[in-house]
Amino acid sequence: MSIKPTPETFQGVLVDADTQIESFRQTRNSRRTELVEDYVELIADLIADGGEARQVDIAHRLGVAQPTVAKMLKRLAAEGFIQQKPYRGVFLTARGNELAARSRERHHIVESFLCALGISPETARIDAEGIEHYVSAETLEAFKSHLAKLG
Amino acid sequence: MSIKPTPETFQGVLVDADTQIESFRQTRNSRRTELVEDYVELIADLIADGGEARQVDIAHRLGVAQPTVAKMLKRLAAEGFIQQKPYRGVFLTARGNELAARSRERHHIVESFLCALGISPETARIDAEGIEHYVSAETLEAFKSHLAKLG
DNA sequence: ACGACAATATAGCCATTGCTATATTCTTGT
DNA sequence: ACAAGAATATAGCAATGGCTATATTGTCGT
Numbered sequence: 073m074s075i076k077p078t079p080e081t082f083q084g085v086l087v088d089a090d091t092q093i094e095s096f097r098q099t100r101n102s103r104r105t106e107l108v109e110d111y112v113e114l115i116a117d118l119i120a121d122g123g124e125a126r127q128v129d130i131a132h133r134l135g136v137a138q139p140t141v142a143k144m145l146k147r148l149a150a151e152g153f154i155q156q157k158p159y160r161g162v163f164l165t166a167r168g169n170e171l172a173a174r175s176r177e178r179h180h181i182v183e184s185f186l187c188a189l190g191i192s193p194e195t196a197r198i199d200a201e202g203i204e205h206y207v208s209a210e211t212l213e214a215f216k217s218h219l220a221k222l223g
Numbered sequence: 224m225s226i227k228p229t230p231e232t233f234q235g236v237l238v239d240a241d242t243q244i245e246s247f248r249q250t251r252n253s254r255r256t257e258l259v260e261d262y263v264e265l266i267a268d269l270i271a272d273g274g275e276a277r278q279v280d281i282a283h284r285l286g287v288a289q290p291t292v293a294k295m296l297k298r299l300a301a302e303g304f305i306q307q308k309p310y311r312g313v314f315l316t317a318r319g320n321e322l323a324a325r326s327r328e329r330h331h332i333v334e335s336f337l338c339a340l341g342i343s344p345e346t347a348r349i350d351a352e353g354i355e356h357y358v359s360a361e362t363l364e365a366f367k368s369h370l371a372k373l374g
Numbered sequence: 375a376c377g378a379c380a381a382t383a384t385a386g387c388c389a390t391t392g393c394t395a396t397a398t399t400c401t402t403g404t
Numbered sequence: 405a406c407a408a409g410a411a412t413a414t415a416g417c418a419a420t421g422g423c424t425a426t427a428t429t430g431t432c433g434t
Binding site for chain 1: 394
């Protein structure tokens with residue numbers, strides 16, 4: 073009853089181990105970049121809408137405290153997504169703009185797809201916020217072509 | 224150029240603030256329970272397949288180190304999802320079994336739905352692992368009814 | 375029965391992402 | 405021009421989820 077009590081005899085629910093390891097690894101990876109994408113996407117939206125992205129606005133939109141935002145902005149600056157001047161709003165670098173554009177497009181596709189399935193706009197918005205970060209290129213294409221088929 | 228440079232004049236990309244706050248809040252919430260669901264679901268699968276769930280197997284499947292699993296199991300035990308005897312495998316409580324069943328069903332629906340869209344089984348498996356935790360009841364229903372329409 | 379090895383437990387470290395409290399700087403109205 | 409208020413910066417704390425190294429306990433074969 074130690075190493076392999078019931079080896080591969082009935083092979084019920086368990087999927088291939090290596091595939092599952094890879095899935096979890098990739099999920100942990102997505103989790104790491106998730107917040108960065110949310111920030112950059114939101115900053116791009118705030119700039120597009122109001123001309124600037126201030127910490128208080130970011131904090132308010134994300135529902136977190138301002139120092140939380142300040143800390144994250146340092147990280148985003150260190151990673152080259154934004155530029156910040158002390159006591160001023162932040163601006164996206166070229167790299168930041170690229171990431172924002174990609175995130176925004178993906179977000180939009182996911183949300184539209186959910187709506188096309190008949191899901192209510194509010195639920196679609198909430199679910200898309202979580203789902204968008206875990207959608208691979210292949211799945212995104214499938215969503216897109218499904219949308220094209222409908223309209 | 225300070226409080227509201229371009230108030231609600233062209234109202235471009237930005238969605239309603241309260242809705243967005245709620246979305247992010249809910250996403251952070253899902254993130255908190257995500258790992259718990261993964262563990263409980265995996266433990267259920269291991270038990271169903273081999274009769275027991277050992278730390279080494281869980282660690283191997285998740286792709287993390289054994290002490291990481293040990294720490295998480297303490298948390299799961301504290302929250303009443305599992306029962307553990309020292310130096311023995313873990314077992315699900317009634318509460319744990321319920322959560323596992325729900326998670327497994329949701330996971331299965333999401334993965335089947337992705338496959339039905341024509342996505343490759345490998346990608347569907349990987350994406351489902353991340354997506355499943357962010358799918359609301361309403362979206363799950365939509366996935367289900369879409370699957371029913373196809374088969 | 376007991377030694378070797380496998381599995382689990384524990385200690386202590388690090389990074390991340392949240393928070394509150396407080397200091398500093400900017401902006402604005404009079 | 406300057407005081408008051410708004411925004412940003414910084415310090416320090418907690419919880420979570422990883423890790424390595426090592427001690428302890430179980431189990432199995434001979």
